[in-house]
Amino acid sequence: MIHESICPRCGEPSPLGVCDRCRRGMAVLLQTPEAVELTVCPVCGSHPVRGRWQKDDEPIEDLISDAVAGEARIHQDLLDPEISISVKKKNATQYRATVTLSGKFGEIPAEEAKTVEATVRQATCERCSRMAGNYYEATVQVRGSAGAPAPEEVEECRNIAERATEAAFERGDRLSFIQETKVVKGGIDLVVGSTQQGRYIARAIHDRFGGTSGESYKLVGVKDGKNVHRTNILVRLPRLKAGDLVWARGTFLEVRRFEGKRTACRSLLDGNRVYLSIEESEDAPVVGNRSSAERCVVVAADRDVLEVLDPVSYRTVSASRPGLLTAGVGDEVEFLRFRGELVLLPPQERIGGVEPLQPPPQSY
Incomplete structure (x- = not known):
């Protein structure tokens, strides 16, 4: 049952x-x-x-x-x-x-x-409280190697600093903020809330422009029995810029980017990469920058020499053909003037399996 x-x-x-x-x-x-x-x-x-x-x-x-x-x-x-x-x-x-x-x-x-x-x-957070109190831990001093940086370089450094500040904040640095940007003789000063943020900014500017950087410290007081310092981070922009055409090592080189203390260039003769030391970069005569290049038309061509029409004098001028330049009759090419001669430039795009060097991705 x-x-x-x-x-x-x-x-x-x-x-x-x-x-x-x-x-x-x-x-x-x-x-x-x-x-x-x-x-x-x-x-x-x-x-x-x-x-x-x-x-x-x-x-x-x-x-x-x-x-x-x-x-x-x-x-x-x-x-x-x-x-x-x-x-x-x-x-x-x-x-x-x-x-x-x-x-x-x-x-x-x-x-x-x-x-x-x-x-x-x-309740006001620590970050906003310190911003309101003009708090800062570091100053990033951006200077040029030969006089003040160009206005466009200063503006780009400002933009880099803003992006680096945002990246540092997103990574958890709550004191990452720009307290003040001051235009000073020879460059700009970026007054920032965090020393680590200042280093992010300096590294990002250095990655973009190259040059040198260094730190110095100043004792500003004592808190809870410990010395309190402020950090000055000097970023000195290099004399050369990406796109500059220079004469070094007996040939024309186009500056492409900066890798640590080296300036990475591309040879106009054969397209090979060439690295200049700090000393070589400081001494190399500058022909001009690709951004200000003129254009002319090829009227005759052989393997090593192109005859082009000077757009100013309307005369036919002979110029050495860069190793990566495949232009023929009727094509337009870029050039810079140097000591009364025309220096032809290779194209910027990928040619013959050689990848032109570009500014590296910014890291913070």
Whole structure:
């Protein structure tokens, strides 16, 4: 004879003792705090997460929803749980979050809702506080090797500094900000919040332009028994620039990029890469820069020499053919003037399997 179990609470048949309905009546499916508090910086909108300020572009309502969800607890026996949170504003600092949970408790559909009061407290984060207090740890001094950098170089250095600052901030450097940019004799000074950020900027500018860099330190006080220093990071831009045509090692070389202390060039004679030392780069006569090159038409050609029409004098001029230049009669070619002669330039695109050197990707 088979005996069917019954629920000891309600007397209904139940193979597992207490039936699902009674178990549901005894269970708390959703546990939430009665209230949560969220701290937000009124200047930048960041908020502390596990003790560190973090900037999100989420609305306040979403931040409250995340905070409530992070503290909500669901009964372990609830199957297929689905939770939704709606947040409504009560006044300038008070919000109310309604948390709704649904699922199946055994074979019975179940639903439960809780209300959580939320308070938004405003507090200025460390970064904004220090920015407002003119705090800084380092100054990146950008200077030229022969006089002040050109205006376009200064503008590019500004842009590089902004991108490097943003990258440093995204990597977790909360003190990464540019406090001030000062135009000074011989270049610009970038006053920055973090020494590490200053090094990112210096490295990025160096990667783009080459040159030299170095650091010096100045004692500015004592805090908590420790000396406090400020760092000056000098970035001296090289005399040469990408696209410059120079005369070195008995031939014409086109500057392509900078690798550490070396200047990477391309030989006009055969297209090979040539590396100049700092001393060679400083001494090499500059013919001009590709950005200011003129154009002329080829009227006759052989393997080593091209005859071109000078666009100024309208005279036919003979010029040496660069190793990578495949132009023929009727083609236009670029050239620079040097000591009364025309120096023809090879094309910039990939020719004959040789990849022209380009400025390296910026790293921060």
